[in-house]
Amino acid sequence: MKAGIVGANGYGGAELIRFLNQHPYADIELLISHSTSGKKISEQYPHLRGLAEWDIEDLHQEGITDRVEVLFFATPAGVTKEVLPSFLEKGIKCIDLSGDFRLKDSESYRKWYGKTPAKEEHLKSAVYGLPELNRDSIKTAELIANPGCYPTAAILGMKPAIQASIVEAKTIIIDAKSGISGAGRSPSMGNLFSEVNENIQAYKLCRHQHIPEIEQAFHELSGKDVAIMFTPHLIPMTRGIMCTMYADLTREMTAAEIHELYKETYKDELFIRVRPLGEIPATKEVYGSNYCDIGLSVDQRTNKLIIISVIDNLVKGAAGQAIQNMNLLGGWNEQTGIHHTPVYP
Amino acid sequence: MKAGIVGANGYGGAELIRFLNQHPYADIELLISHSTSGKKISEQYPHLRGLAEWDIEDLHQEGITDRVEVLFFATPAGVTKEVLPSFLEKGIKCIDLSGDFRLKDSESYRKWYGKTPAKEEHLKSAVYGLPELNRDSIKTAELIANPGCYPTAAILGMKPAIQASIVEAKTIIIDAKSGISGAGRSPSMGNLFSEVNENIQAYKLCRHQHIPEIEQAFHELSGKDVAIMFTPHLIPMTRGIMCTMYADLTREMTAAEIHELYKETYKDELFIRVRPLGEIPATKEVYGSNYCDIGLSVDQRTNKLIIISVIDNLVKGAAGQAIQNMNLLGGWNEQTGIHHTPVYP
């Protein structure tokens, strides 16, 4: 399968190259970046020296649509919806890593992103690319909206509990912690080493654009309206997301019962590791890999369930999941090209 | 005032030396450590070369009680209650940085610490050394139980809201993040750089010994029984604690109203900085200082209050607060010797 990346110059693009470059059934045929076209990707990312010596090209050129069968968009929200449709119309499978096609409700997009939404027809046809939720639809999708990093960890962590109606979905509090690579490679004061190191910062309280994305999934899983509390924090590390989630149990249950439910729900999933009861996953234990690891505990004093889920934000939270989706499109084993063991320590 | 430190060799001890060494009204007369007695403190902590060239001594020696007027115990829980009483009986003012005298209810100590509690008479006479709560009692105390690091951040962050009954105290969820220095200088696998770096770990879910300490204070402030949810996380940084706290509002209030309440409550406090509305403090902004900074937001969709409080765990969360308590004992300005501007970046 001939693959291309629009927005190849960001961290998401670099991770896509890491995986595609050694993928047995896909070849990189096209790297596009507005800001660095004309240069080689290995100049921008010297870790790719000798491994990926392609030129970066500009979007606007003739015949570009003939060169690829699948195109990854690692472009910012607001940009993708402008450039993607022309490829979609040519029959190229599009996997969008931005937030432009994730929300079915265009008004919600307008409210949370503060931008004009994509066309309704595209929002309607787009499949939310979380394989553990929508595997079958993804296989035949034309346009895949690859989930956000926080929503991936949050939804996978809460799915069994919400589906089984053992928690009040409307009471869920998600305290999320992320490494800084999610902020991308564009320089800004907030991303500087001296500002991030030895520091924790909460940001976008009650107004992060991933809130409606999580709520949309929780609504689908529960059939109920939900209004979650979501607080993201920046942590002095490059990779990794942890969601610590708190929910009221609808009835008394032991941790062992809930653990059994989780094991059962995810027993066939290749990338979800429900940890043994009593073991709580740490972000480093999925570093560089496509795993989502989940641990849980029940506080009997407050009858609350705590779920802790971890991912590598650039892999299961972005590029790895995009490849997993491509694998579904291709009809291949989901692990193809992304079966890396976590890099530890 | 002649001061001494028992447990001088830990990070709490080193911070006490940093502050005492330049304190205008106190002199270090005695440094005690079981594990390193006979050595110089500057060998253990070369950053003190030329600044603190005292010998470390052993606890068991004659005449030791004649040499000090105030004694800081930076010893582990379980140890302090064994060694402190003999000094207390000699009329030496004791400031304990361990958890041995914080809980009024000895059964609670037995349950959460898994150890034999201190004698009832000492638990009864001990004053919980949070100046913003108990300033007057501290001034005349014989035995001060210096608060834990997490409880300091949590209690200061919630006090105005709980006192004013604007939140359901029993619903409070505290998601806490801490730098690793709180784990001390004793080597263990969990403290190793390679294990902590590029990693977030939650630990002691629903069973951290600071839970009853926070609940005791919330109970005093609210007059009600409370059962909080508290989840501590280790963050790849040395210093700093952030408590992100979620509570249901008892009635509809704007963030501005609550902000006003906070400003008013703390208007005379020298070490509490309520941030301008819309500004959320980061841990680095109190690095090395005795400040507790507080920010807040209201989520109107869920009618919840979020409070974010930050401290330097080794300063306001340990040694700095202990000096603040000593200042109260001495009748001096509370800022004496601990008025350091945060070190940024």
Added chain:
Amino acid sequence: MKAGIVGANGYGGAELIRFLNQHPYADIELLISHSTSGKKISEQYPHLRGLAEWDIEDLHQEGITDRVEVLFFATPAGVTKEVLPSFLEKGIKCIDLSGDFRLKDSESYRKWYGKTPAKEEHLKSAVYGLPELNRDSIKTAELIANPGCYPTAAILGMKPAIQASIVEAKTIIIDAKSGISGAGRSPSMGNLFSEVNENIQAYKLCRHQHIPEIEQAFHELSGKDVAIMFTPHLIPMTRGIMCTMYADLTREMTAAEIHELYKETYKDELFIRVRPLGEIPATKEVYGSNYCDIGLSVDQRTNKLIIISVIDNLVKGAAGQAIQNMNLLGGWNEQTGIHHTPVYP
């Protein structure tokens, strides 16, 4: 003494405020920054909330020269030489933290900085502000060229050996390691957390602008022409510089003899700590303080001397040293306002 800072918005400016704000004999009367004039410094640096609530002003305004007696320039090289002279002419003591007035040879400036040098008269009158070298001249200087961060560590580390002619000055190799804060607060890709973290990078091999500054001092100390090898590296930390320096001994000497020489040379210096023989200083042991710590070893197999010197690049390598120079101008004890114990850990 009424003090002002031009370039208050950078890290050097913030450190100057940290020290000036608690300095007993100096008051901040003026903060200037081109990029943030009209805002408050505490908005730019919230760690200063409640401690430094001044407005940031623009450089171009009437009466500005009447408001200060001493002015610190924390502006970039190339900028200072344009704006400083007008203040100098009004009799204001000027302390420049940039490289504009450090090199006596204007051709050397032109070559290494790639910019037009300052006027010869100013280069001539400027005093190189390393108190351990030029204490007496500094006391009466009108214009002080505050040393660079790397040169401070390098020159202080080598001075005793070069002065005593025990090393071949021309053979010195300086392998320098620095925290990233030296690169300032202006965003660029090279300063991003994700690029710096878990990484070591060498940069500006054989062409760093601090080379001629070090050589100028080595020349003055030795009376000989020197051409050093200097290689700076970026280390994933915020503060701290270590210079590891290698020099051929001119004759056989033991480490103990050389250690004695170092102790003797620096016996009256308040900010230099020659470590006990066998102890090598680490950067963290001077964190936040104005100390320069020095350790040494002799390799008998190669007859080479190794000197290791460490400083906090923002303190002794910038703002702290500038205050030390101001103290000399004011005739005060050199430690005034900058006697902070290092913050450890």
Added chain:
Amino acid sequence: MKAGIVGANGYGGAELIRFLNQHPYADIELLISHSTSGKKISEQYPHLRGLAEWDIEDLHQEGITDRVEVLFFATPAGVTKEVLPSFLEKGIKCIDLSGDFRLKDSESYRKWYGKTPAKEEHLKSAVYGLPELNRDSIKTAELIANPGCYPTAAILGMKPAIQASIVEAKTIIIDAKSGISGAGRSPSMGNLFSEVNENIQAYKLCRHQHIPEIEQAFHELSGKDVAIMFTPHLIPMTRGIMCTMYADLTREMTAAEIHELYKETYKDELFIRVRPLGEIPATKEVYGSNYCDIGLSVDQRTNKLIIISVIDNLVKGAAGQAIQNMNLLGGWNEQTGIHHTPVYP
């Protein structure tokens, strides 16, 4: 090929598992650790949950030699030489990651390691396992002494220059920087996060046990006696080694000429990337991979060559190189199982 690991519980062991687990021609049949026998490796390293669920066994048991064809020793120096010979005698291929069999001269081992050396017959038969030096001998070796981490970076970096006699081998200065994972997983104060973070430390000046290993290789390459200066530093990061090396050129040469020599020398090597002239590699650019990247510069003012080489200390500096050696033993492509693209950022 049936493989086993003695010392499976350290970081080197964990990395061997990462690579062996997905190696197409090797299977893990035996994991041995004295300290954790009876437990599962995935309890010690939860990142291996679901991927490596083997039990850890004890060394002393019957029939152990029948279960493996190749055995990796990730045990400390001093231990390996006691336990390895019995396996060697049974015809099992032994790859030792410790320093016990690297030095041909047993007196040198005694001096630098301070321990009794291995038997002469084993020292004699052992092949130094640096494929880029001894590829042919490795293919048929019974006992492979896998190189040290620092020597790997140093020798690969200097080999072309020394072989071509363009540098004075005896003048080489190696300033080395390493992440902390090289110190292993055994807790000690020096490895603690709070001690390592925001810190640079030099250690073992002039007496590191890798000095004779590097000199032995330089001697073989140059035919001359060499006495290098080698200074290792600990850097606040987990993985990565950089060697910055300084050597006097024997004649005037341009950087371009030397670059050509390097490109030519390594043109067939799969794991060595000589960077384009002017580009200096950073450690992060080989993170998690088996590459050794090399950059260079010439200082015309001092006629010195600077070589900068970087590796991941746990991969090319330990486990990855051990697999590369196993691949040579097996007659497979050297990249088999270790062709990972570096993980960036």
